[in-house]
Amino acid sequence: MSETKHQRTRDDHATEVAEDYVEAIADLADARGACRATDLAQHFAVTQATVSNTVSRLKRDGLVMTEPYQPIFLTPAGQRLATKSRRRHQIVEQFLRKLGVSEKSAAVDSEGIEHHVGKETLAAMKAVLESGWPKEQ
Incomplete structure (x- = not known):
């Protein structure tokens, strides 16, 4: 394992x-x-x-x-490959922003995280972004 x-x-x-x-x-x-x-x-x-x-x-x-x-x-x-990488980067950065991470930190952190996110995790991040979760107050 x-x-x-x-x-x-x-x-x-x-x-x-x-x-x-x-x-x-x-x-x-x-x-x-x-x-x-x-x-x-x-x-x-x-x-x-x-x-x-x-x-x-x-x-x-x-x-x-x-x-x-x-x-x-x-x-x-x-x-x-560029299109795939750009889209993966956008999803990760938007997901971090959705969690409340600052724009600056999300931009920096997504540069590293984007390369290590598997298909399942990326799909879950995308689903959260599309679902509107957590509900806006």
């Missing part, structure tokens, strides 16, 4: 960076019309080398398309 519980956490950690990057690429492209490596370096406060290595892995995994010194585009698979 313990092995299975910890294995999921390790698996979640392995996908965190890819999810964060495709979500950021989608957001930056939406806001600026295109996403460049310099935009990602600034967004994540990391070096160009870190971005280059990560983008290379995303390209290898079929999530992005890019050429040196050119914008970074999401593939259809990258777009699906």
